[in-house]
Amino acid sequence: xxxxxxxxxxxxxxxxxxxxxxxxxxxxxxxxxxxxxxxxxxxxxxxxxxxxxxxxxxxxxxxxxxxxxxxxxxxxxxxxxxxxxxxxxxxxxxxxxxxxxxxxxxxxxxxxxxxxxxxxxxxxxxxxxxxxxxxxxxxxxxxxxxxxxxxxxxxxxxxxxxxxxxxxxxxxxxxxxxxxxxxxxxxxxxxxxxxxxxxxxxxxxxxxxxxxxxxxxxxxxxxxxxxxxxxxxxxxxxxxxxxxxxxxxxxxxxxxxxxxxxxxxxxxxxxxxxxxxxxxxxxxxxxxxxxxxxxxxxxxxxxxxxxxxxxxxxxxxxxxxxxxxxxxxxxxxxxxxxxxxxxxxxxxxxxxxxxxxxxxxxxxxxxxxxxxxxxxxxxxxxxxxxxxxxxxxxxxxxxxxxxxxx
Amino acid sequence: xxxxxxxxxxxxxxxxxxxxxxxxxxxxxxxxxxxxxxxxxxxxxxxxxxxxxxxxxxxxxxxxxxxxxxxxxxxxxxxxxxxxxxxxxxxxxxxxxxxxxxxxxxxxxxxxxxxxxxxxxxxxxxxxxxxxxxxxxxxxxxxxxxxxxxxxxxxxxxxxxxxxxxxxxxxxxxxxxxxxxxxxxxxxxxxxxxxxxxxxxxxxxxxxxxxxxxxxxxxxxxxxxxxxxxxxxxxxxxxxxxxx
Ligand SMILES: Nc1ncnc2c1ncn2[C@@H]1O[C@H](COP(=O)(O)OP(=O)(O)OP(=O)(O)O)[C@@H](O)[C@H]1O
Ligand SMILES: [Mg+2]
Numbered sequence: 001x002x003x004x005x006x007x008x009x010x011x012x013x014x015x016x017x018x019x020x021x022x023x024x025x026x027x028x029x030x031x032x033x034x035x036x037x038x039x040x041x042x043x044x045x046x047x048x049x050x051x052x053x054x055x056x057x058x059x060x061x062x063x064x065x066x067x068x069x070x071x072x073x074x075x076x077x078x079x080x081x082x083x084x085x086x087x088x089x090x091x092x093x094x095x096x097x098x099x100x101x102x103x104x105x106x107x108x109x110x111x112x113x114x115x116x117x118x119x120x121x122x123x124x125x126x127x128x129x130x131x132x133x134x135x136x137x138x139x140x141x142x143x144x145x146x147x148x149x150x151x152x153x154x155x156x157x158x159x160x161x162x163x164x165x166x167x168x169x170x171x172x173x174x175x176x177x178x179x180x181x182x183x184x185x186x187x188x189x190x191x192x193x194x195x196x197x198x199x200x201x202x203x204x205x206x207x208x209x210x211x212x213x214x215x216x217x218x219x220x221x222x223x224x225x226x227x228x229x230x231x232x233x234x235x236x237x238x239x240x241x242x243x244x245x246x247x248x249x250x251x252x253x254x255x256x257x258x259x260x261x262x263x264x265x266x267x268x269x270x271x272x273x274x275x276x277x278x279x280x281x282x283x284x285x286x287x288x289x290x291x292x293x294x295x296x297x298x299x300x301x302x303x304x305x306x307x308x309x310x311x312x313x314x315x316x317x318x319x320x321x322x323x324x325x326x327x328x329x330x331x332x333x334x335x336x337x338x339x340x341x342x343x344x345x346x347x348x349x350x351x352x353x354x355x356x357x358x359x360x361x362x363x364x365x366x367x368x369x370x371x372x373x374x375x376x377x378x379x380x381x382x383x384x385x386x387x388x389x390x391x392x393x394x395x396x397x398x399x400x401x402x403x404x405x406x
Numbered sequence: 407x408x409x410x411x412x413x414x415x416x417x418x419x420x421x422x423x424x425x426x427x428x429x430x431x432x433x434x435x436x437x438x439x440x441x442x443x444x445x446x447x448x449x450x451x452x453x454x455x456x457x458x459x460x461x462x463x464x465x466x467x468x469x470x471x472x473x474x475x476x477x478x479x480x481x482x483x484x485x486x487x488x489x490x491x492x493x494x495x496x497x498x499x500x501x502x503x504x505x506x507x508x509x510x511x512x513x514x515x516x517x518x519x520x521x522x523x524x525x526x527x528x529x530x531x532x533x534x535x536x537x538x539x540x541x542x543x544x545x546x547x548x549x550x551x552x553x554x555x556x557x558x559x560x561x562x563x564x565x566x567x568x569x570x571x572x573x574x575x576x577x578x579x580x581x582x583x584x585x586x587x588x589x590x591x592x593x594x595x596x597x598x599x600x601x602x603x604x605x606x607x608x609x610x611x612x613x614x615x616x617x618x619x620x621x622x623x624x625x626x627x628x629x630x631x632x633x634x635x636x637x638x639x640x641x642x643x644x645x646x647x648x649x650x
Binding site for chain 1: 462465467468487488491492494495496500502506507508510511515519520522523524528531567568571
């Protein structure tokens with residue numbers, strides 16, 4: 001029975017191909033837009049999450065200099081007020097897992113015929129712990145390298161590739177600002193940071209080497225920032241408070257005066273970014289859903305016209321024995337077939353579009369089975385929902401009225 | 407009402423009004439008629455006398471305003487919409503003046519259509535449809551569209567469709583109204599054969615007395631009332647026609 005009705009519905013659709021196609025187009029565009037927007041939104045979300053995961057957990061960053069507004073002030077990290085001794089003192093605080101005082105700068109490095117200009121961070125071995133950064137090859141430098149300010153370096157993946165190509169960098173000597181540095185290891189790839197920088201385009205050297213030999217800081221012993229990892233997420237507020245107190249005390253800042261450093265909770269920043277990405281993803285989905293809705297209304301529109309136009313046909317069918325249910329089923333099936341085929345094409349276009357977006361803009365796109373299944377369910381629902389009213393209308397006609405319809 | 411084993415149609419005190427903007431218009435007034443199984447009955451009457459209205463009620467396409475209609479001893483007035491659809495599908499075959507074929511379906515599919523609503527499987531549908539096509543002499547046109555064949559052929563298709571569910575009653579409202587004399591004769595020969603050979607009861611509306619002449623019994627309607635009901639021979643059809 002249903003198979004036969006399916007045939008009738010199919011035949012009716014084939015009889016008016018252009019109209020069927022145009023109706024379907026609404027559905028195709030709606031579903032395509034939903035799939036594409038979800039793919040883009042989820043891609044953005046995934047990218048943010050990957051960046052967050054690469055950042056390390058329960059992180060604070062303490063910047064030199066004040067960032068509070070009021071009067072003319074230097075930006076964060078502009079005047080070096082933090083010292084290695086500050087870092088050591090923070091390490092003594094309860095619930096602090098690791099501390100990494102850091103001094104970044106840029107430098108030109110050369111290996112053989114290749115040269116590369118990049119960010120160099122002078123820091124301590126605990127930097128790798130704090131950032132949860134593994135070594136792909138070789139070994140990290142140690143406390144004794146810090147004490148004696150040896151010329152050793154760890155290369156980020158991008159740097160290693162640009163200087164060495166396929167060659168194994170470990171144990172080789174590169175020249176940074178014309179001084180020889182031994183490459184101890186290569187860092188594992190981390191990808192993009194939250195602000196879109198390539199985190200692998202970095203070289204890490206002992207903090208003392210950076211201070212004394214590489215950048216020649218005016219204030220020996222100072223660092224630009226200190227990264228601090230708390231033992232747990234719960235401990236973060238306490239750690240933040242005790243660090244503030246400790247540093248104000250050490251820097252002899254009077255009560256009421258502005259601090260000459262600032263503490264930022266990186267984990268909170270990351271969470272905000274994740275929330276933003278999620279909201280964006282939801283909004284894209286919502287906008288696309290509107291086009292799906294419009295597609296559905298298009299189906300209802302055409303089905304209503306179709307019911308009116310085919311009133312006589314309905315009358316004939318009823319005269320030879322179709323009951324209301326048969327007519328309802330026929331028109332409902334038409335609406336469902338249109339929406340489901342439209343959905344299939346839409347999924348194809350949406351996935352294709354997502355791949356093109358990925359190719360053209362390099363954005364991460366994620367097409368999940370979930371979003372495809374969801375579009376299918378929504379399309380079928382839209383078909384039933386918007387097909388129901390016209391189909392009811394057709395099924396509710398009196399045979400004689402339908403037959404007499406001119 | 408008395409129950410007759412061989413009564414197909416029993417109509418008593420049937421009234422039908424159409425509701426128009428100008429108020430209710432009575433079209434059928436106190437119509438009483440019985441039809442026994444195997445009868446061949448012609449209904450005549452001037453235009454507007456209510457013949458089509460009556461046929462539509464007989465065919466369960468429309469319902470009477472009051473009165474009783476028993477079809478095969480079942481009270482049609484008490485039936486649900488679905489039960490009426492079932493009657494139209496399996497008990498009655500209706501033939502229209504305007505053929506009423508589905509223009510976009512093939513001849514074969516048109517004939518098989520009532521079987522869909524009966525739930526007959528596809529292979530069986532096609533087999534029965536082709537049997538009917540052969541019966542009405544159109545086997546060579548099975549995949550044509552209705553607009554590719556003549557009016558007479560279309561009416562044969564419509565008759566084949568009315569017959570495909572093997573109904574015991576055929577209702578035909580001016581089946582030859584759109585056809586020329588020669589074609590009309592062919593169609594009437596087909597009806598006669600169905601009546602005589604297969605014993606199908608036939609009720610047919612016509613304006614032409616030579617078409618009515620194929621029937622055994624004549625019912626004459628005038629202004630919504632039955633003014634004559636009797637054997638065809640004594641009806642003196644042309645004479646009566648001129649008096650109403
Ligand atoms: N749907 C309707 N609404 C209102 N009045 C109607 C309707 N259908 C028919 N009538 C009226 O009912 C009367 C009988 O119509 P009907 O079609 O039954 O006549 P008929 O005998 O079949 O005529 P003809 O020989 O021309 O086919 C006519 O006066 C007509 O105007
Ligand atoms: Mg009529």
